[in-house]
Amino acid sequence: MSAVERRRRAILELVASRRLETQEQLVAALVERGLGASQASVSRDIAALRLVKLDGRWAAPALAPPTTDPNEERIAGRLLAVAAAGDHLLVLSTPPGEAQGVALALDRLALSGVVGTVAGDDTIFVAVVDGAAAAALAGRLGALIRGSATPSPERA
Amino acid sequence: MSAVERRRRAILELVASRRLETQEQLVAALVERGLGASQASVSRDIAALRLVKLDGRWAAPALAPPTTDPNEERIAGRLLAVAAAGDHLLVLSTPPGEAQGVALALDRLALSGVVGTVAGDDTIFVAVVDGAAAAALAGRLGALIRGSATPSPERA
DNA sequence: CACGAGGATGAATAATTATCCGATTTCGCC
DNA sequence: GGCGAAATCGGATAATTATTCATCCTCGTG
Helix, strand or coil: CCCHHHHHHHHHHHHCCCCCCCHHHHHHHHHHHHCCCCCHHHHHHHHCCCCCEECCEEEEECCCCCCHHHHHHHHHCCCCEEEECCCCEEECCCCCCCHHHHHHHHHHHCCCEEEEEEECCCCEEECCHHHHHHHHHHHHHHHHHCCCCCCCEEEE | CCCHHHHHHHHHHHCCCCCCCCCCCHHHHHHHCCCCHHHHHHHHHHHHHEEEEEEEECCCCCCCCCCCCCCHHHHHHHHCEECCCCEEEEEEEECCCCCHHHHHHHHHEEEECCEEECCCCCCCEEEEEHHHHHHHHHHHHHHHHHHCCCCCCEEE
């Protein structure tokens, strides 16, 4: 096992088991274990391991699968517009006759914050838990419409 | 809706829909929308929203529920030791007769990277997908043994 | 309206992290 | 072993983010 790999595994272990707030602390913890490294290397390791600083500490990734979800593609191809209507409701538009299918795909995505959907012929109502969820979902669906790459999926 | 809240929702939307690499970019994007703010405020908003910088961009949180899982508590109370045995196997020790129960609780946690478990009387074998998963899980279980607060759960 | 408490804000700055660059090491191959 | 390519490394530094601090709003109250 290469030194890099040994160090990275140690980092995963450390990060999973104690509160490490800075890369310098991580460097110190590695030194304790006899694995020396500079902050520069740790920074690179963190990028490679895709660790994340959450609540002021380094944490293991909470990964959603990066796969391209077919449901998502279906939505991307058929969604025309997104509008917020208050804190708990989003209104989506599709081509005529497509709403049911898109709503189904949306349900299958099981996105966090989505309470439920109702679909008509070319319109979908999406009930969401709160305004923050509405904003996040609106942003995400907007990106789908524009075809931008979707960020880390944030599943339920 | 307070100005803070409006800004934070806009941030959620923006972050979900485009690639924003720095807080300054976020500030600029907010200005586009007529919502002014300093980098300082955005930094505070990001903390409040628990956003995360992943792959060089700000991203919406991939949240695992922060609840205390009873399965986790059960493990915490009965796990005695953790040892790695190669890249694909972790060996756990429990008090006599407890292994089955702990293994069951472990299965129920549905941790990412865990392929399966086999339990005897006071020993559990945990098969994991790779060395990185082994390291991460070892760190996490170690923290459970020591009773430290568990970081962001990283579920499957 | 005057007042005060508590929250929000921005400018400045401290703290932290990412990157550049030259040096060094590792690895595959002969 | 000797060689070159590629990976890794650390020091220095640039870039980014968090915090401090003084000030400014926003309300509720008298």
